[in-house]
Amino acid sequence: MGFWPGNRAGSGLDVHRSLPVALVVGALAAYPAVAQVPKTSGLTGAEMLDKADKDIVEMKQSLKQVLQRVSDARSENDIVKLNCVNEKLVQVKGLLKVAEQADIGLQEAVARKDEGAESDFAKIGIARTKVDQMRVEAQECIGQLAYVVDEKTQVEVEVPKDLPTGDPTSWSAPPPVMVRPPPASPYQ
């Protein structure tokens, strides 16, 4: 289970965008008090910085993928899919923002050799996990075209131009050879 229940297609057309962000920020801010995480990662400060950088790069890649899904949904004029993917996008943005802030805190804590570095490092790791989850859920968003078929549905079949008319599977042999034995044959 994650911090947010997965939002799937059709879960609602009217999404309040500020709610997920508030939940993300609030949950991560309260993380040290509620989450059951190891107290230490066992990594050195440099290793934590390196791992945090990689996680943020991955989260940005996930953001790009979700943005592409949003673009696809817009081009398809599919409001159901767009709402679903937008919801994931908002959450990914919030998580990325939290992770970037935690990364700054991590760098400062490492520089100060403060034990608070572990807390910021854990936030980044959790944010990465949640972003991956949002990316997957965004890919699973389905649109109205997947289940809405009504009188407005049109199916367009593109047929190559200049196709032969008729039924080419009804092959018939060419006309037989015709002969005309001439009259008055001298054949005995």
Place this chain on the structure above:
Amino acid sequence: MRRRGTVGSLAVALAALAVSPRALADGDGFKIGEAGRLHVYGQVNAGYDSNALFASNGTPVGSGVMDFIPGFKLDVAGRMLSLKLDANLDYKLYLSSQATAYNLSRLFGGATLGFDVNKDGSIGLELTDAFTSSPNTTSLSLDQSSVSNYNVLNLAIPWRPGGGALTITGSGQWILNTFESYGPPACPGGSTTCSSVNDFNYNQYGAKLQGKWAFLPRTAAVLEASYFNRAPSNTTVSIPVQGVRVLGGAVGLVTSHLSATVEGGWGSVIDTPQVTGSTWLADVEVGYTIEGSIDARLGWIHDFSADVGTAYAVYDYDRVYLALRWVVNRFTLKLDGSWQYVKYILNDVTGPIWQVTPAVDCELARWLIVGAFYTYTDRSTSNSSIPAFNYSRNQIFGYVRATW
């Protein structure tokens, strides 16, 4: 059956030969009811035939020839029933000063009728009948001049379970071919080897079951089995022959313009004491079509056929054919050619038949077409004693056709 049974192609061929070697444009016609249209047409051919008859010394005698062909077509295209009727007369006038040739002038004709019931339903009914009276014949064994009255009736019931990708068709066929004497006695001197030509009349009955699965919208796998029974009127001059064929393969479009037919099978004469044997069958064809512009077909057939007579009652053959159509503005250029090598089973007589026909049409108006064609035919056999099996023939004709 398709040549093997081909009612459609044979009927079309016979009708085409009775009229002209080309399909022509139509005028507006007359509206008949809600879905019918009647067209009337007239055509005049004028040309030269190098083999109007044989002189007493065996030399071919040429003659000018004119054809006067009035006719009409009726098309009714309903949702449940469609009907096509095409009928014409052909008065063939020989212009030779020789009375023998001039007396070949007479009236011929032909008609085709087709019913198609419930063609979009799961079970349909197709009924076609084609009749042709002509001096030309599909019988390669007949060595006498004759008027061939050829009628073929075909009844087919296609069953399309589940939307039409699969079609199973059962069909039956009845051919009645009668012959009349034409021109001077074919066997001067009353040779005992030469029978009265109407002794070669025959009936032929056939049945076929075909399954066709369109695994792509315009490409299908085909499997069919057919049976025929030729029953001559006079069994002393012609042998009754029965046979079966089993054929399977694929046919249809390979690309949007390229089509192919590849079929193979086996055929055999059965229950015919005088003749035994079987042969493999093949239909291979490649076609290239650009709708409204180019249509080209190149193919090869290996098959067998029953025919009139005793020693010439059954033959197998290889046939290579070519058909080109090229539309350039108002002109349509055509080229038809075939080479058929015939081998008679009972007497091993063999021989090729060549035929080539270049032609051109010019559409002066939608209802008026002029054109010309030339046909060269060459037939030879290993039995050179039969003039009807050894000859060359040249025909050149111009024509004008009006359709309203």
